[in-house]
Amino acid sequence: MFESPGISYATLWPVLLVLAVACAGVVVEAFAPRAARFNTQVSLALAGLVAALAGTVAVGAGSSLGASTGEGALIVDGPGVFSQGLVLLVSLGGVALFAERRLDNGVSAFAGQAAALPGTPAERTASQRGLEHTEVYPLMMFAVGGMMLFCISGDLLMLFVALEVLSLPLYLLTGLARRRRLLSQEAALKYFLLGAFSSGIFLYGLALVYGFAGSMSLAEIGDVAAEEGSSPLLLLGIGLMAVGLLFKTGAVPFHSWTPDVYQGAPTPVTAWMSAATKIAAFAAMLRLFYVAFGAEGDIWRPAIGVIAVLTMLLGASFAVVQTDVKRMLGYSAVAHTGFLLTGLLGVQTDAFGSTQAVLFYLTAYGFATLGAFAIVSLVRGPNGEVGSLERWAGLGRSNPWVAATFAVFLLSMAGLPLTGGFIGKWGVFAAALGAGQWPVVAVAIGSSIIAIFFYVRMIMVMFFTDPREDAAAVVTPSYATTVVIALSAVATVLLGVIPGPVLSLLVDAGGFIG
């Protein structure tokens, strides 16, 4: 007889709610009149995310934490729920940025009609009629649903399904920029092709691991690997799966899409995606490596260590020579992936270990990057956003508050004390050093010095340089964007000044389980 697997709806309803809202969004798109769509979609998405966030908090505080459900396909444990909550928080900010329509004369940052070729009469008509894509909200909700599943996936298949659910909407969203559409579409195509390849490689690795262990469940793979020791099959599988995940997080040598996509995608998408994807991908990566491949640590740690070193050095070095703010932040995101990988080299402990360090880093980085890109979307010239670093000169004099807030985000990314980034950096370095990975930590410190250079140079340009004639100006945004930026800044500072509560929460949440 075939028994249907038991599913604990009590712990899974936040994820299901987000996916349901996504489906409802598609229905709205089909049936609601055009005029009502924007408001309906935005309020639906916001309400769904808030309810899901409340649900996640309830699950996190509840007693059923740590249970596996759906035949072990999903594992609702402390770190998983924490990362889900983080994804939801960042996504709330993302919705607010998506809905921003005051920056560009009453239209959103998304193309009026994606199907109209750039430069054709069809495109002109679309923009004259003030069309806009409200499909972006359901697309985003699908991606959020996928990310939430990714954080709690307990077996290989679920991992892959979640990866695809979160990736496909991202490819689409990347290509929808209203301005500089060719750049945006090129970025989307690049992202999609490389992403599809990496998914294929991931799937291949997954098959090999299944072939080795005879099971999809991460916990069982861990048991088998501990019992039988390493085999070429398993190692090849680990390597190929790692490629898939390293691609998503933008680690060298799989990083080449990052600056292009960060630059080409509509800035609200970049803001949300850079934070949320990284959170989900690292949550999945931690679980996979610690639970399923924990016994093989001696083999994958050196390899990941080398990748971390390359990622930090190349990311930071390339960021130094960028002249575009979004590309610079893109390469800085690569460098941050390297720092996070440094944290992955540590071990899970009962107290403050790797899991806590990486998740705290993601928290601090998530808010900083969300806020930083939100500010990038405000700095505009006659032809939309101004990416060129030189035209940001003198912003500290014309708009001291905006520039100062941007400086806070930059300082946090640079890891200066009294910002969340510092505690994050401290944590991942401590985790790695505790596991005896001092060479990697030494490189990490060196890369941090390089990274500080371009963050501080940005501050220098804003505050100490005289503005040029075509200097960018700050457009006053709607309240939603202002609130997102302000809250991100407050969170960034609070995480640095009183990190205790979040750290304790993470310590209480424990490690990833299988």
Add this chain to the structure above:
Amino acid sequence: MLTILVLVPFAGALITAVMPARPKAWAFGFALATLIAGIVTMFTAPDTDLVWIEPLGVHWALEMDGFGKLMVMLTVVLVPLVMVAAVKDHDKRWYAWALALEAFALLTFTAGDLFLFYIAFEATLIPAYFMIGQHGGPNRARAALKFLMFQLGGGLVLLGALIGFFVVSSEAGSPSYLISDLAQLDIGTNAERWIFVAMFIAFAVKAPLFPVHTWLADTTEQATTPTSVLLVCVLDKIGTFGMIRLCLGLVPEASAWATPVVVVLALISIVYGAVLAIGQDDLLRLIGLTSLSHFGLITLGIFAATREGLVGAMLYMVNHGVATAAMFLIAGFLIARKGTASISSMRGLEKATPVLAGSFLIAGLATAGLPGLSQFVSEILVLISAFDYHWLVGVIAVTAIVLAAIYVLWAYQRIFTGPAQLSRPVSDLDRREIGVVAPLLVALLFFGFVPGPLISAASPVVEPLVNVIQAGE
């Protein structure tokens, strides 16, 4: 009480930043309030110890020994004086940053927790960066960037040491960053040496010491003189403060192990800084480079690690702070009159500005270690310890006094003596400027003849340090 001492200037910085009317008066008021708070803490200052970040073992722990008192007094006295000196050509942003700098500097001098020390150590850089970048010479943005890159680079290396302590401390049981707990840790020889190297690099950049001193002259050249005073006389002291408190205090064996190298670096700094100073045409670069020489002597006193050396180094830090502050401020007044810092374009100012010339000479001679002025006492103590360490070290160190006499007197001669050639009349110091300089000169004279209070504050701190080091040897 110590918490209040730190919070008063910090609150002052915030209020100054937002105050629409008379922000400078508010800033000065807060600086005076900090001075009063500082004086009160000289008499009564119970230690504070509150848990701050529990999972990391970080405490909001403040404590103050005699050495801390000296540094706190130096800071709280210099800041209001500098504010008076800065009133004409600095806006309210500078005043707010100056108070923020004071708050973080006081926090480093009173921190009883290594993590707290580190946070304050790094946080001082942000105000300093903006103070250099927003006021000063035409190349100030570059100078600010160079300053910050050096300092943050050093800071990140120190972060390595900070994390190293955490790892050792968690392996020994529950993690704690209290300096008193860390001092009792049993660290393996290798780890201890690495931690020492990381800390020493950070403090050598801060102090600064050869070969990581190159930011110093560029910064003092471009920054305004009030900024330079806060940087060189207060902020750089954190470097030598850290060497005593953290290098000798926490890893004494590794400090003894590294002493030969440190002594060589210190000697190079002493001679090289002084020789470079002699050759400078820019008065502000000159004063900056003299400090390199002085910091070499302070470091020498610290690592010779005798009673005389350590007491001398602590006194030296105070006296150098006062003397160099006077030098910078007087030079600033001079430059404001002449519109240039180039020594070769000044001549014969003695007759037009006798008070300015006289105070420059007193401050300069104090810098050169003339007996009867306060720096002499500390210099002699350091030199005694240098001879104790090795006669050759002593001989090289003594050249500092000769070279110092050359750079001070030759600069004086070029600026103030000779036939006057005044294209436009130059006024002497006005009452505000005298009010700034006079307390510093009086302090130089007073502590030259009565060094007792300083020595009795420093001695009790030195005793345990020397005992630990001798036990280690």
